[in-house]
Amino acid sequence: MENQPTIMITNDDGIDAPGLRALIEVLVSTRRFQILVCAPDSEKSAVSHSITWRHPVAVRRVDIEGTTAYAIAGTPADCSSLGISKALFPSIPDLVISGINMGSNCGYHIVYSGTVAGAREAFFNDIPAISISYDWFGGQSNVENFTLAAEACIPLITAILIEIKNKTYPIKCFLNIDLPTDVANNKGYKLTKQGKSLYKMGWSQVTSGMQGGKMLSTMTMDTDSTAPVETDTLNISQDHLLFKREVLGGQLDEGDFDDVDFKFLRQGYITVTPLGGLSHAEIGCHSYFKAWLPSVEECPSSSSL
Template identity: 35%
Template sequence: MTSKNNGLSAALVSNLQDVLSKRKGGSDASPSEEAPSTSVAAKEEIDEDSRPIVLVTNGDGIDSPGLLSLVEALVSEGLYNVHVCAPQTDKSVSSHSMTPGETIAASSVIIKGATAFEVSGTPVDCISLGLSGALFAWSKPILVSIFLIIIEMLWYYLVISAYFLQVISGINQGSSCGNQMFYSGAVAGAKEALVSGVPSLSISLNWKKGESKESEFKEAVGVCLPLINATIRDIEKGVFPKDCSLNIEIPTSPSSNKGFKVTKQSMWRQSHSWQAVSANRHPGAGNFMSNQQSLGAQLAQLGRDASAAGAARRFTTQKKSIVEIESVGVAPKTESRVKKYFRLEFVAKNEEHTDEDLDIKALEDGFVSVTPLSLRPKMDSETQAAVSEWISKALNADQ
């Protein structure tokens, strides 16, 4: 295939030509014309596998049983080209945070049948990196500023349409219903995909401490796999709902579920319990925050002396973070500094839910809750009018 490059970089033209040739069956492709790419993955030969690509991430970390059970099932289906880009440690309550300005290590890991990387960042970092073109050969080509919008549209048509790409974030250990979604790293990973125009699902299991068993993750996969298959099939057909992500909540004892139910996001969230922690019991607490803040610099330094995998695994953090709060008081003659240490834990709370359409109600009743999530700003007209009236009065009162 020949084409004028119109000022575009050789790497970008090569990527687009490669995708176009695959859509036509490769009849026009010329191996000798391949141009070099600055992408790490593009230096290797692009996989000729034309199966739909499924990119998997999660919030609990790459070694979590929920992710491993999901990936194993997707690979066993034999229908998908499965890629994994997930946090190396637990980031289940990282929300939509990213890690700008710090060095992120992406280390290859062995997951049978999949191409997998663990990343020293958040789920949002993982999806952003995975779709950037810097890690995987099939992902977004290099963008040239003046042609940004055009190339974005071409990328969506050529890559999304050619490979029927989908992102799945999960399976998370613990519910992400209601306002708990604001804290969920798993939901944030799926929403980051939606920001990039990629259809996505986030999946969580309503884990009950002391009651749920690890085997329930495999049951949960079996429950949601038909919906995953239908999603990818309809993406290929172009009939999957646009501009939305689906948050799937699977009840405790998944195999006993009462079926699927489309729901609305509730206001439910777990209670926040702050517990005072003795510094004597946790001698390393005083250095915890400073260690966290310099994590990127430490990883960069270690990278010069050890492999990325070794560097990534040295800085595994605990699931329950110790938060340092420092207060300064000034006495008449002397200055004193007081340090206190606290640990945050989420505690389930029992509430009565009556609205049958809410996600938490469906989940508690034993249904698989499916909640459509959108990036579109939503504000009811009554609230909009109330805010408008209040601003008008507030500004006039100051005059």
């Protein structure tokens, strides 16, 4: 047991999420790894890389067979940071896995993703990390698909740990993995790049459902109406206006046709996308502003606009 690699698991769907539990069950069943779990105590989807800064976070032990597990009253980035800090666990894990998320994380949605942030936080601290997401689709997907998704990732996870043991694994990136809806019939692994795909969202004013100064608010970042929905009771005074997000439609950028994640995920591949911690501007932007910036001093004052 002492020579087994240690994997720490986190996510953004919460410690009771079926994707995380399926990943744990599959990894534990292999008997190849020591498993630590440090995940949010409730759903934290689409919180991106936010962190808790001004107050302590509460931690409670959770009984998950074959693991040492804790639920954290914080964000995915908090969980990852705490889990690798040696403040909670006695040792630093060899690999951090964030997921399995219910819903894909491709293109610009990577910026919103708490799942990806859980892996990115480990990467910031020089710990090898991967984020895993399953392209859940209503009417086709069920919770058993999470087990299939986890099983499909075992060769990747094992290969990564071998590279880590041999000290040949690159530390200048982390991996974002997306599994297709029909994961049982996937077409294999495909190395991809982060694209520009984005589900366009708008806002609509909420005018119904208010009673006695309260209303039931629902929010989901998933485009599928059958996906889990977060529900909260909000205390609302009569002088407030209420707005909720709504999905307007999906868009695949016209330039996204060469080795991009969203394209190959929809074709049935398991996409493997190396990511870094920096978001560089599009090619050409730096050259434009290099020429533009010196001219700013010569511009007339704003009063002449």
